[in-house]
Every structure is written in structure tokens, then in C-alpha cells.
Ligand SMILES: NC(=O)c1ccc[n+]([C@@H]2O[C@H](COP(=O)([O-])OP(=O)(O)OC[C@H]3O[C@@H](n4cnc5c(N)ncnc54)[C@H](O)[C@@H]3O)[C@@H](O)[C@H]2O)c1
Ligand SMILES: [Zn+2]
């Protein structure tokens with residue numbers, strides 16, 4: 465075992481703390497990874513606010529890349545020295561989803577069996593089974609996806625959560641293809657990635673909706689053909705107007721709130737698809753949605769967990785597209801920060817100042 469510095473959330477709503485944690489040596493099927501970069505995702509803040517579950521203390525951070533330092537017995541997929549992006553979908557190959565050849569829904573994904581702990585032995589709950597606001601972290605070997613080692617760690621680490629979730633919400637869950645009309649409500653890290661994914665797939669038009677002008681500017685850089693400031697304009701009417709009066713074929717909600725989901729619901733064309741990739745809190749309800757509208761508008765109402773991605777298939781491909789200049793991941797890295805800056809980064813995220821702050825170790 466070894467001791468490293470890490471960022472934890474000890475109690476609901478309390479500021480995060482830098483502490484020393486103990487990382488066990490990797491057991492069977494496990495790997496210890498020396499973290500090089502880890503993005504600050506809104507989901508880390510959800511954990512801190514008690515919005516995911518109450519298994520405090522959390523070891524935060526989950527959008528990371530790094531170098532495999534050591535592997536446990538029986539590990540064949542990676543070896544020490546490999547450059548990897550960490551994922552929270554190490555598929556089991558045996559559950560009912562895996563058996564029906566839909567491993568992106570795997571219901572029994574692998575995490576490390578051993579626990580990382582505080583110095584007093586208190587067990588930590590790693591965010592999304594990763595916990596990478598840490599100099600080193602212990603994961604299941606299947607959570608390590610080998611990618612091109614010449615890629616920039618801060619940029620490709622973001623594929624580990626938000627950017628993959630956004631791209632996948634569009635192309636995997638939403639089925640966005642060439643010529644489909646797409647609207648994305650909420651253009652933070654996840655929504656901006658949904659725009660980039662829609663552009664890669666050849667969608668047209670691609671309508672970005674946000675209440676923040678800076679987010680809309682970045683969305684344009686990533687391929688949005690139109691922008692709607694929904695703090696000033698009714699987004700449903702605007703999306704309909706930009707799509708011949710009909711609504712978009714695919715509308716992606718990347719905020720995680722009932723009112724924006726309802727906007728997505730009504731901004732979609734008949735037989736269109738709504739994709740919810742934003743994460744609501746357990747308290748949220750959709751008020752007054754006539755069931756006849758659900759029936760009468762047809763189509764599909766979907767949720768997207770991690771962009772329905774398969775890390776082993778999607779990460780290396782997206783890193784290659786990045787390396788070839790086809791997918792701009794650098795634009796997502798608003799700033800590089802130290803491990804001590806995570807609390808400040810949460811505040812900047814809440815003020816809407818960044819797409820992603822990325823901790824560099
Ligand atoms: N489903 C998944 O697998 C998955 C993965 C990662 C993150 N998420 C979730 O996706 C959501 C977005 O994450 P993020 O990291 O991009 O967060 P973020 O804070 O970077 O972005 C949120 C964006 O929504 C905008 N916004 C807020 N209220 C709005 C409104 N009323 N109308 C329009 N836009 C509004 C903000 O201006 C901001 O640009 C979060 O709920 C996060 O937990 C889901
Ligand atoms: Zn499975």
C-alpha cells in the first residue's frame with residue numbers, strides 16, 4: 465500500500481478537503497494508476513451536494529487519464545507504463561445486457577474490490593468507482609482503456625466522462641446521423657460535446673441552447689449552426705422556427721432539470737427523440753405533462769447513461785479523431801489547475817465560467 469494526496473467530500477455541502485489517503489496494492493483484476501489529469505465534472509458537485517447518494521466520504525474525480533503503475537494477478541488487458549483513460553463502464557460480459565450483445569447497458573460493471581481509505585481506516589466511496597482527484601487511484605483493470613500515448617492527458621482524460629457522455633448522447637443514444645436536425649439544451653461540458661458529436665455525425669441544423677453567452681460561443685466553435693439564448697428567447701419557439709416550424713429530430717437535454725426537459729419534449733418534431741443526459745436530483749418531478757402529448761407526439765423518450773458508450777471501442781477511436789484534428793478536445797480544457805483548486809473550480813463551474821477545469825498532477 466501507499467499514501468497519496470487526494471480530494472474528498474466529507475459531508476453534504478461541506479467544502480472539499482485535501483487529505484492523505486491509503487491506496488492498497490492491486491489485487492486480482494485490479495490496477496493502480498498514477499493520475500496525470502482529471503477534469504472537474506458537474507457530477508462531482510452532485511456527489512458533494514448529496515444528490516447521488518449519502519455514502520460519504522467520497523473520493524471525488526472521475527474524468528481522468530494516467531499511467532498504469534502496477535497491476536494485480538491475472539491482469540492481461542494493461543501493463544505498467546500504459547497510458548490509459550479511466551472509464552466507469554468496465555463491462556462484465558455476463559449480465560443480461562452483455563449476454564444480449566448490448567454491453568453498453570452492462571448492469572454489473574467492475575470496480576476495484578479493495579477499498580481506498582483515510583488514514584484512520586475510514587473507507588472511501590470513489591466517485592463513479594474511480595476517485596481520480598488523487599495522485600494515484602485503485603481501479604478494476606477493465607476501467608483502464610489504452611489509448612495513443614502521445615495524446616495530451618488533460619484533453620483525452622475528458623473522454624472518461626463528460627465529453628464521452630455528450631458525444632454518445634448524440635450519436636449512440638440519440639441516433640444522430642447525417643442530415644438530422646439536432647437541438648442541445650445546456651451547453652456545458654456535456655452539452656458542448658453533444659454538439660461536437662452531432663457535427664461529427666453530419667447533423668444539420670445543430671441548434672445550441674443555453675442561458676450563458678460564453679457557452680453559446682464555444683458551441684458555435686464546436687459546430688453549432690444556430691444559437692438560442694433561452695434567458696431571453698423561448699427556446700421551443702426558436703427551435704421550431706429554425707426547423708421549418710416542426711421541431712428538431714433529436715433534442716438533447718444536458719442540464720438535468722424538469723423545465724429544460726419539458727422544453728426538449730416540446731421542441732422535438734413528431735416521432736422525434738428526446739435524450740436526457742443531464743442528471744436530475746431525486747426530488748425533481750415533471751409537473752403537469754398531459755399523457756396525450758406523450759402519446760400524440762410519438763417517437764422516443766430516452767435517457768443516456770455515459771452516452772451508451774463502450775470505452776474499449778469508443779475511446780481509442782475518439783483519441784485518434786482528436787489526434788487527426790477532426791475532434792477538438794482542447795477547447796473543453798478551459799484551465800489547468802492544481803489538486804488544491806477543486807473547490808474554487810466548483811465555484812467557477814457554478815458561475816458558468818468554464819467548460820472544464822482540469823486538475824494536472
Ligand atoms: N448521463 C451521464 O452519463 C452524465 C455524465 C456526465 C455528466 N452528466 C450530467 O450532465 C449535466 C451537465 O454536466 P456538465 O458537466 O456539462 O455541467 P455544466 O455545469 O458544465 O453545464 C451545464 C450548462 O447548463 C446551462 N444551463 C443551466 N440552466 C439552464 C437552463 N435553464 N437553460 C439552458 N441552459 C442552462 C449552464 O449555463 C451550463 O452551460 C449534469 O447534470 C451532469 O451531472 C451526465
Ligand atoms: Zn454486463
Ligand SMILES: [Zn+2]
Nearest residue numbers: 505507625626
Ligand atoms: Zn462526470
